[in-house]
Amino acid sequence: MHEAPKTLSSYREELDKALDDSFLRKTLDTFAVAYKANREAVFQQVNERxxxxxxxxxxxxxxxxxxxxxxxxxxxxxxxxxxxxxxxxxxxxxxxxxxxxxxxxxxxxxxxxxxxxxxxxxxxxxxxxxxxxxxxxxxxxxxxxxxxxxxxxxxxxxxxxxxxxxxxxxxxxxxxxxxxxxxxxxxxxxxxxxxxxxxxxxxxxxxxxxxxxxxxxxxxxxxxxxxxxxxxxxxxxxxxxxxxxxxxxxxxxxxxxxxxxxxxxxxxxxxxxxxxxxxxxxxxxxxxxxxxxxxxxxxSALAKDPLFSQVLRCVRCGACANVCPVFRLVGGHKMGYIYIGAIGLILTYFFHGRERAKVLAQNCVGCEACKNICAGGIDLPRLIREIRSRLNEEEGTPAEAALLSAVMKNRKMFHSLLKFAKFAQLPSTGGSQFQRHLPAIFLGKHGYKALPAIAAKSFRDRWKSIKPNLPNPRYRVALFAGCAQDFVYPEQLEACVKLLAAHNVDVEFPLEQSCCGLPLEMMGQRKTSIEVARQNIRAFDAGKYDAIITLCASCGSHLKHSYPHILEGTSGEAQRVNAFAGKIMDFSSFVHDVLGLTADDFVNKGEKVTYHASCHLCRGLGVKDAPRDLIRAAGEYLPSEEEEVCCGFGGTYSMKFPEISAQLLEKKLANVEATGATRLVVDCPGCIMQLRGGAEKKGSPLKVTHISELLAENMKR
Amino acid sequence: MSNVNPELVELFRTKAAVVGAKVVEAASMAEAARYVADVCASKDPCELLADEPDAEQGPLGPNKVPTRVKRIVAAPDLDAAAFGALAGDCEAKGFACIREGLRKHLAGIDVGVAQAVLGVADSGTCMVNSDDEETRLATMISEISVLILHKSAIRKDLPSIAADLRAQQSTGKPSYTAFITGPSRTADIERVSAIGVHGPLELHIILLED
Structure with missing residues (x-):
């Protein structure tokens, strides 16, 4: 009988050992691939949903x-x-x-x-x-x-x-x-x-x-x-x-x-x-x-809990473990106490107590693979985040989460710190796109990927000079930037603006917007997450726009699906929340479904392009065809094995469990390389941070970009 | 032939084969009985998985336990006429044919026969009324389990048999109903499929004309 992990550091040591178990790794790898194919086949004759x-x-x-x-x-x-x-x-x-x-x-x-x-x-x-x-x-x-x-x-x-x-x-x-x-x-x-x-x-x-x-x-x-x-x-x-x-x-x-x-x-x-x-x-x-x-x-107490009662829908099929990329790496003894997999993280809290759950509950990358196949339709990733939030309430907030919370409460302070960071990092980047010499905090286990540098000029500081000016726009949209693109990858947003303007779409960028709040949720900081959400909703006058576009799948799925939950009953502005959430659309869907761009709109130079389907796009937002069609329109699409499996980023997850994150990344890059593509496109800056950093660290010539950049580079003028 | 849906029969046949059941046809109960006796004659001797003091023992089987010399066919739930036919065929070949006392042979019997109440085409499943302990044992401790299913009793899918299952449980008496889909199997070691971990090594289904 194994015990539940008591501290994050001892847990990480155990995880390390599991990662070194080559039999376990091989078995679970084979199983994960076979299960997916077999499951698909056996569901064909019934209506799964x-x-x-x-x-x-x-x-x-x-x-x-x-x-x-x-x-x-x-x-x-x-x-x-x-x-x-x-x-x-x-x-x-x-x-x-x-x-x-x-x-x-x-x-x-x-x-x-x-x-x-x-x-x-x-x-x-x-x-x-x-x-x-x-x-x-x-x-x-x-x-x-x-x-x-x-x-x-x-x-x-x-x-x-x-x-x-x-x-x-x-x-x-x-x-x-x-x-x-x-x-x-x-x-x-x-x-x-x-x-x-x-x-x-x-x-x-x-x-x-x-x-x-x-x-x-x-x-x-x-x-x-x-x-x-x-x-x-x-x-x-x-x-x-x-x-x-x-x-x-x-x-x-x-x-x-x-x-x-x-x-x-x-x-x-x-x-x-x-x-x-x-x-x-x-x-x-x-x-x-x-x-x-x-x-x-x-x-019986669970049955009375308005949110957690859905846990009782579980039929113990074990499928949430079968599709979990973390389970696949470390096995069930490290992915639960007695009950295993995503549901195990949750049931441990309710059946075996907070002490046994508090470390385990951190080990979810949030990829939503389990939510997608759960026999009872349980929103497992959300419940795991809710448990972290409860644990913080019960146990007090860990220092780093409290610090994040304090900073994020104040958008101006948060954004000033991000801008300040670009000066602070100068000695370590040598002015390049990557931090060449990692600051001490990222030493050791975090060395598997190169970390990106804060951009010299954020998107919000560039906005004035690039805002399109269209007399008779076809559509009017607002951009939700998200921190990563605003401050690290503004060029991805610029590419989007360029493409949209070229197709007569007016773009606005409300400056009062802040972080979407997902990192706060991942760390169980519910109170601040609500404050940030309300601030974002205030920043956008949703009625003015045909869509609110985001180029970050994680932000998109959080804004669209989580905001109505976390703001339920707190703001008294349900209508405004729903109007906002209803307008949220990912970049690829807007370009593909609304603008209807096809191969006729691009110069296809036959560039060999493969794709990583971000968790929060393919499962979170259910978008599958739009990006793939667009890649085919602008290049030669070479599908990769296990395209929809998580790259291991998971936001703050990659900082808590760098060993696991690194393994997921390695597997992903191996599948990408096997396609022979020279470029990998993604719909999410978080994944780009992970994948580009991993490719850079390996010295791979692979070009990792946002899909907006592929499209803007290849559009017909 | 009035109630036989040939498409469902075909689907049942396919799906049962997918899960490793052997599906055959018989025009009458007499033909089914002959099939059972033939199956028993052509199989390897039954291994004695535990002690059975009165059983005559043959050479060791593949699992290094003694084998049974006098073969046993059990058919507890056949009516008198059908059982009589089967017993006659068995006797001619020198097999014991029993309808009770299966607990004396928990070490294993050669062939167990039982009737299916109905079949489910989508999954190749037989529903067996095993309220009677002898019937239940016949489907559990036999090396080859033979189920007899009327073609007219084949339904489409699980939801469509709710009323039949409810009827099994509404007799006012305790009941034990089994859905049987292929032989006993496991994939608990390295996910490699293996047949016959506890129950039958083979499942045969005789589709009977009405």
């Missing part, structure tokens, strides 16, 4: 009626001879189950896989009473032999090689075992069959608890849950209250997504519906002794 929305609505409804559903389930199950319990805490659930074992004179227990039993650490409690407890799911059995916790909710032993398993099995059986996987699986077949036969009590979890009939269902591939619930005379199911649903219809609907999301299967080998205590020849009464123990452990 529609099903996810249905699951979300059904689970939300169930959470709101948790107590009634429990009562109904209890009534129905008791009619069918089942004893139903409700435990407020993990310890209470364990006590109930230990008591059932004692009352029935149980000596040996077999278990099928249950994350809920992992949550309560049930085995430890039962072993205290001298019971022999054997896991029977192959993966769970392996990790039990090794005294480890699961590294994935569905594939608990994914971190182990066949050789490690062969060693463990050799020890367990006293016979040297071959490392052939098919043979190893049969070793489990022989060994575990004997345990099923000898057991007095079987413990299972449940994927569904159906109130209308009092049935529980397990969704499995191996068939061990059927053995566990059939052969021993006693069956105890430990079930989270969140598994209660009103009717079979909700369960059948969820079954269309759960196996597809978990393992890219249409359906698992077995789904078992157990409704009541049926015949059991090994029981003295001829009837199964059946108990269902519902676990609360914070769930």
């Amino acid at each position: 529609d099903l996810i929305a249905k699951i979300a609505a059904a689970k939300d409804n169930a959470a709101q009626h948790m107590d009634e559903l429990y009562e109904q389930f209890k009534r129905e199950a008791e009619k069918r001879g089942v004893v139903v319990h409700r435990a407020a805490t993990a310890a209470e659930a364990n006590e109930i189950i230990a008591r059932i074992a004692k009352e029935n004179d149980v000596k040996k227990v077999v278990k099928s896989k249950s994350m809920t039993a992992e949550e309560t650490q049930l085995n430890l409690r039962l072993e205290q009473d001298g019971l022999i407890v054997d896991e029977t799911d192959l993966g769970e059995w392996i990790i039990q032999l090794r005294h480890e916790g699961p590294s994935h909710m569905v594939m608990p032993a994914i971190h182990l090689s066949r050789y490690q398993v062969a060693d463990d099995f050799s020890k367990a059986t006293g016979v040297k075992q071959d490392s052939d996987i098919q043979r190893l699986v049969k070793v489990a077949r022989v060994q575990l069959r004997r345990k099923f036969i000898a057991a007095d009590m079987g413990i299972s979890g449940a994927n569904f608890a159906v109130a209308e009939t009092g049935a529980i269902a397990t969704v499995t591939n191996e068939g061990n849950a059927r053995m566990v619930t059939t052969l021993p005379r006693v069956h105890v199911a430990l079930v989270g209250l969140d598994k209660l649903i009103p009717t079979l219809d909700e369960a059948l609907n969820a079954l269309l997504v759960l196996p597809r999301n978990a393992t890219a299967q249409m359906l698992t080998s077995y789904v078992s519906w157990m409704d009541g205590a049926g015949p059991c020849a090994s029981s003295p009464t001829g009837k199964k002794i059946m108990h269902v123990v519902f676990l609360d452990n914070g769930r």
